Amino acid sequence: MNDALIVRTAAKRRAGIPTTLILLIALAALTGGFAAVSKDFYSSYNLISMVTNMTFLGLTAIGFCINLVAGEVDISIGANIALTSCVTAFAYDVGLPIGVAIACGLLVGALLGSLNALVITLFKVNSLIVTLGTMSIAQGIAYTMTHGLSILIMEDTLGFFGRGSVGPVPFPILVLAVLTILFTILLNSTKLGRTVKAVGSNPRVAFLSGIRVNRVKFFTITLCAVMASISGLLIASLSAVGMPQHGIGQEFPIISAVILGGASLSGGRGSVIGSIIGILIMAVIYNGLVMLNIPSYTVEMIRGIILILIVASYEIRDRRRR
Amino acid sequence: MGRLKAFFERVSGFSANGLQLLLVYLVMVVVFSLTTSQYFSPTNFKLMASNFSIGGIVALGVFFPMLAGVFDLSLSGVVSAVSVLIVMFFNAKLPIPLIVLICLSIGCAVGALNGFLTKVVGINPLISTIGTGSVLGGLAKWISTAIGSENIYSAAFQRIGSTFLWKQIPLLLIYMIVLYVIAALVLRHTTFGRAIFAVGGSFEIARMAGVRSARVQFLTYMISGGMAALAAILLTSQLASGRPEFGSTFTLDAIAVCVLGGLLLGGGKGDLFGLFVAVLLLGSIANGLIMLGFPFQIRFIVTGSILIVSIVINELRYRRARAA
Numbered sequence: 001m002n003d004a005l006i007v008r009t010a011a012k013r014r015a016g017i018p019t020t021l022i023l024l025i026a027l028a029a030l031t032g033g034f035a036a037v038s039k040d041f042y043s044s045y046n047l048i049s050m051v052t053n054m055t056f057l058g059l060t061a062i063g064f065c066i067n068l069v070a071g072e073v074d075i076s077i078g079a080n081i082a083l084t085s086c087v088t089a090f091a092y093d094v095g096l097p098i099g100v101a102i103a104c105g106l107l108v109g110a111l112l113g114s115l116n117a118l119v120i121t122l123f124k125v126n127s128l129i130v131t132l133g134t135m136s137i138a139q140g141i142a143y144t145m146t147h148g149l150s151i152l153i154m155e156d157t158l159g160f161f162g163r164g165s166v167g168p169v170p171f172p173i174l175v176l177a178v179l180t181i182l183f184t185i186l187l188n189s190t191k192l193g194r195t196v197k198a199v200g201s202n203p204r205v206a207f208l209s210g211i212r213v214n215r216v217k218f219f220t221i222t223l224c225a226v227m228a229s230i231s232g233l234l235i236a237s238l239s240a241v242g243m244p245q246h247g248i249g250q251e252f253p254i255i256s257a258v259i260l261g262g263a264s265l266s267g268g269r270g271s272v273i274g275s276i277i278g279i280l281i282m283a284v285i286y287n288g289l290v291m292l293n294i295p296s297y298t299v300e301m302i303r304g305i306i307l308i309l310i311v312a313s314y315e316i317r318d319r320r321r322r
Numbered sequence: 323m324g325r326l327k328a329f330f331e332r333v334s335g336f337s338a339n340g341l342q343l344l345l346v347y348l349v350m351v352v353v354f355s356l357t358t359s360q361y362f363s364p365t366n367f368k369l370m371a372s373n374f375s376i377g378g379i380v381a382l383g384v385f386f387p388m389l390a391g392v393f394d395l396s397l398s399g400v401v402s403a404v405s406v407l408i409v410m411f412f413n414a415k416l417p418i419p420l421i422v423l424i425c426l427s428i429g430c431a432v433g434a435l436n437g438f439l440t441k442v443v444g445i446n447p448l449i450s451t452i453g454t455g456s457v458l459g460g461l462a463k464w465i466s467t468a469i470g471s472e473n474i475y476s477a478a479f480q481r482i483g484s485t486f487l488w489k490q491i492p493l494l495l496i497y498m499i500v501l502y503v504i505a506a507l508v509l510r511h512t513t514f515g516r517a518i519f520a521v522g523g524s525f526e527i528a529r530m531a532g533v534r535s536a537r538v539q540f541l542t543y544m545i546s547g548g549m550a551a552l553a554a555i556l557l558t559s560q561l562a563s564g565r566p567e568f569g570s571t572f573t574l575d576a577i578a579v580c581v582l583g584g585l586l587l588g589g590g591k592g593d594l595f596g597l598f599v600a601v602l603l604l605g606s607i608a609n610g611l612i613m614l615g616f617p618f619q620i621r622f623i624v625t626g627s628i629l630i631v632s633i634v635i636n637e638l639r640y641r642r643a644r645a646a
Contacts, residue, residue: 073448075452115630119630119633119634123633123634123637123638124637125587125633125637126393126448126587126588128393128448129393129448129577129581129587129629129633130629130630130633132395132574132577132626132629133574133578133625133626133627133629133630133633134626134630135626136574136622136623136625136626136629137622137623137626137627137630138626139619139622139626140619140620140621140622140623140624140626141623143617143619143622144617144619144620144623147617148619249456251452252452252456255449265446265449266446295464295467297460297463297464297467297566298460298464299460300456300459300460300463301456301457301459301460301461301464302460303456303460304452304453304454304455304456304457304458304459304460305453305457307449307452307453307456308439308445308449308450308453308454308457311445311446311449311450311453312439312443312445312450315443315444315445316443316444319444
């Protein structure tokens with residue numbers, strides 16, 4: 001074994017383990033930093049509400065991450081969250097039972113995802129541009145349906161999803177934890193997960209080795225939409241309203257978090273747990289900024305800068321490794 | 323029809339797809355004229371022309387990077403930021419020519435930043451331009467709140483965008499047509515123009531043939547940023563105010579119009595006649611639907627649907643052409 005190989009193996013080992021660890025350290029450092037400068041930030045009320053409020057981003061991030069591993073980007077997630085919340089609230093408002101209303105919301109979200117999946121897989125076109133189109137459609141429907149206003153949805157079954165708790169643990173956090181574990185196992189230790197990775201890292205090779213690439217992509221794109229749709233239900237439950245402004249602009253923290261968590265924009269790589277820690281980091285940053293009385297429009301600017309910085313630094317790191 | 327298409331393509335040098343689109347446009351004008359009372363009137367056509375001209379200029383800008391195979395999603399941010407900056411410059415009492423010059427430079431500088439991020443740093447163009455767009459959008463809101471005023475009181479500046487020639491033809495339409503003619507000439511008769519097609523067709527093959535592919539894409543970003551800034555100047559002049567929401571619809575509209583005009587998503591194929599007709603078409607659909615009593619937000623649904631349907635049609639058409 002020559003030296004170069006040893007060095008390379010060592011480098012690989014060094015790069016392999018710590019991503020999650022580094023993220024956790026960063027999370028701890030950020031939390032500590034904000035706690036030191038802002039007393040409001042470190043109150044247990046703020047921390048719990050911050051984590052509860054980020055759960056809906058976390059659910060979407062799981063779907064987004066798996067879809068990104070398969071090599072596709074879905075930018076319509078924010079609009080999907082808005083549309084699902086509006087459809088559910090609208091259906092409940094016109095007098096349908098809550099179960100049917102929830103089913104309507106999820107169905108619309110899933111349909112939006114299948115539309116994305118159909119166009120992307122059938123014509124092999126850039127997923128970001130296709131989903132930009134469906135994003136506009138979904139936003140338009142949500143606005144037209146609600147006339148830009150919010151629809152109240154005060155209901156106990158749905159309310160429990162966002163505001164209930166099992167023992168001391170808020171229910172949404174429990175859901176997120178369970179789904180994170182399930183999807184981590186799915187992605188890392190099942191045949192389906194490995195298939196998704198294969199499709200993302202090299203669709204041509206995957207196709208030649210007998211994987212039905214289109215079917216896998218159809219699955220991941222629809223999964224991403226369904227997870228966003230569930231997030232839509234969650235935020236409708238948390239806020240007790242369905243409105244077209246829900247989820248808007250949330251693409252930024254989600255993409256940033258998933259990439260921060262170790263996913264590659266070109267597909268094939270990604271970590272569900274990493275994405276969730278990424279979402280926590282985003283939540284701490286945004287919440288901390290708000291607690292420091294930094295106005296919302298500056299936050300909009302900062303989230304763009306964060307996205308560019310994260311993607312740029314990962315891009316540079318990847319290139320150096322190659 | 324087949325012979326007419328061939329004749330059109332030979333004489334004009336544009337693809338005949340634009341001709342079909344023109345037919346759709348005319349049908350739409352007839353339908354809207356019959357179903358609404360106010361659509362078919364000189365006043366409405368004047369209004370439509372001044373509205374779609376600005377969108378048409380943004381679309382022309384983004385046509386260049388898209389033809390070269392890269393995307394620019396920062397347009398909304400550029401339009402918003404420049405429109406707010408103009409108010410700030412007026413408050414600082416800068417002379418109009420200087421303001422115009424600074425704004426155009428800012429647009430080109432943003433384009434250069436996008437080019438730097440995608441071509442030098444190597445970030446996926448969609449993500450980097452979404453990022454710069456968001457930064458500019460936030461910046462626009464920040465500045466607007468900080469200066470606390472939106473209106474511009476300058477008759478000379480307003481004349482740039484709200485003059486009508488012989489009281490009938492909006493000057494904006496003339497700007498747009500002139501820019502399209504210049505762009506068509508550049509694309510067809512300059513080395514740079516030909517290089518854009520080559521790079522869009524295949525980045526690597528163009529590079530091997532001696533085209534500096536990365537530099538071409540970099541320059542197309544600057545064109546796109548500059549045009550968005552120009553559109554922002556015209557819009558701000560037309561409305562005599564600068565606000566951070568002004569840009570919001572431009573990115574999607576511009577991309578939808580480019581694709582509707584026959585531009586292939588991967589780049590390398592597209593023509594300006596199709597783009598021009600697509601601009602007319604989108605402008606008149608939005609206007610007609612509002613006249614029919616639909617809420618304003620219907621335009622989001624229309625634009626999104628146009629984008630998706632055009633992507634499908636273009637791909638089908640391209641496949642058929644390749645199979646033939």
